[in-house]
Amino acid sequence: MPRYRLLTPGPVAVPERVRLAMAQTLVHHRAPDFEPVFEEIRANLKRVFQTEQEVLVLASSGTGAMEAAVANTLSPGDLAVVVRGGKFGERWSELCESFGVEALNVDVEYGSAVTPDAVRSAFERAPEARALLVQASETSTGVYHPVEQLAEIAHEAPDRLIIVDGISAIGVHDIPTDAWGLDVVVSGSQKSWLLPPGLAFVTLSERALQAVRTSTNARYYFDLRSEIDVQPENQTAFTPAISLLAGLREALQIMLGDGLAALFARHEALARATRAAMEALGLELLAPDSPSFACTAVRVPDGVDGRALVKHVRDRYDMTLAGGQGSLAGQIFRIGHMGDLDGFDILSAIAAVEMALADLGFPVKLGEGTRAATEIFREFYGERG
Numbered sequence: 409m410p411r412y413r414l415l416t417p418g419p420v421a422v423p424e425r426v427r428l429a430m431a432q433t434l435v436h437h438r439a440p441d442f443e444p445v446f447e448e449i450r451a452n453l454k455r456v457f458q459t460e461q462e463v464l465v466l467a468s469s470g471t472g473a474m475e476a477a478v479a480n481t482l483s484p485g486d487l488a489v490v491v492r493g494g495k496f497g498e499r500w501s502e503l504c505e506s507f508g509v510e511a512l513n514v515d516v517e518y519g520s521a522v523t524p525d526a527v528r529s530a531f532e533r534a535p536e537a538r539a540l541l542v543q544a545s546e547t548s549t550g551v552y553h554p555v556e557q558l559a560e561i562a563h564e565a566p567d568r569l570i571i572v573d574g575i576s577a578i579g580v581h582d583i584p585t586d587a588w589g590l591d592v593v594v595s596g597s598q599k600s601w602l603l604p605p606g607l608a609f610v611t612l613s614e615r616a617l618q619a620v621r622t623s624t625n626a627r628y629y630f631d632l633r634s635e636i637d638v639q640p641e642n643q644t645a646f647t648p649a650i651s652l653l654a655g656l657r658e659a660l661q662i663m664l665g666d667g668l669a670a671l672f673a674r675h676e677a678l679a680r681a682t683r684a685a686m687e688a689l690g691l692e693l694l695a696p697d698s699p700s701f702a703c704t705a706v707r708v709p710d711g712v713d714g715r716a717l718v719k720h721v722r723d724r725y726d727m728t729l730a731g732g733q734g735s736l737a738g739q740i741f742r743i744g745h746m747g748d749l750d751g752f753d754i755l756s757a758i759a760a761v762e763m764a765l766a767d768l769g770f771p772v773k774l775g776e777g778t779r780a781a782t783e784i785f786r787e788f789y790g791e792r793g
């Protein structure tokens with residue numbers, strides 16, 4: 409039986425320890441057995457989000473937390489500046505529209521990070537804008553946006569919020585929520601959290617909590633006021649995804665096992681080695697200047713069909729990579745760096761790409777990519793001790 413090798417930027421490979429925890433006898437969420445589990449999870453989520461605030465847990469995919477962020481902190485008739493540099497930036501814009509919030513879109517070329525100047529000039533045109541919405545890591549392009557600087561710009565007006573989609577960034581990049589003054593940060597379980605899809609997370613600053621109290625939007629399941637009241641007491645407003653939470657407890661222990669710095673360094677090394685390998689093969693990166701550590705997006709070379717490449721890697725080499733989304737379909741492929749992966753998994757992915765390119769007639773020198781990556785991994789594993 410071939411091994412199922414999952415190297416997409418979500419869902420990700422789930423470690424055995426987490427899978428076994430999810431298979432254990434179900435406890436009732438109102439019974440005393442659940443409380444210590446949720447208490448430990450709450451404390452560890454705060455560590456990964458680097459916040460003193462509560463990190464609320466929702467039973468939904470990541471988009472549920474994005475919807476909750478918009479529905480709870482903005483009101484119909486508000487104006488918001490939205491960084492639109494990929495599929496998920498577009499999603500912020502669509503969510504605003506759905507909740508009666510006017511989006512002033514800052515369009516960014518796919519593969520580039522937004523510049524602080526572009527955001528400043530949007531606020532100059534719309535000083536009444538109540539919020540800035542942005543991805544920290546735009547998974548569809550493999551770009552990291554400079555959220556620290558963007559937070560400073562957003563806060564040039566006192567009550568303005570910065571709302572960050574950290575779905576593929578928290579637990580990957582060092583994003584200290586409180587220290588950077590990020591008002592809303594959301595994430596989703598099928599990314600760095602070593603879990604299947606189904607949980608979403610959202611944390612709110614004091615400024616954002618005030619906005620939740622004054623928002624006039626309609627909301628019910630995603631009414632964060634109900635969760636804000638009960639989660640600090642280790643309860644949830646509705647039936648939580650109990651089995652996923654059992655897995656999350658283990659996953660957080662794994663993530664924090666060697667400390668946060670090691671967690672970020674591992675993602676960075678996997679991403680750096682992948683970029684070096686792709687460049688050594690003569691391929692072009694979509695986001696060379698501000699790359700996300702969640703995934704690496706690579707342009708499909710001329711003469712190669714991008715969809716056929718991803719299919720070939722899967723069918724012949726049992727390796728599941730991701731293609732491009734939306735207008736990038738067929739143009740790029742993406743190698744994920746999150747989940748139960750190490751340098752040797754990345755080396756396998758690079759080897760599979762090399763072989764597939766050769767099979768499809770692209771002139772690669774087999775071993776050039778893996779050679780470049782092993783140089784980086786040798787250093788990384790050496791430093792790790």
Ligand SMILES: Cc1ncc(COP(=O)(O)O)c(C=O)c1O
Pocket residue numbers: 417418469470471472496543545546547548573574575576596605
């Ligand atoms: C940056 C980003 N935002 C939003 C989403 C949407 O999350 P979900 O598919 O869990 O609803 C994803 C998932 O791929 C993502 O990577």
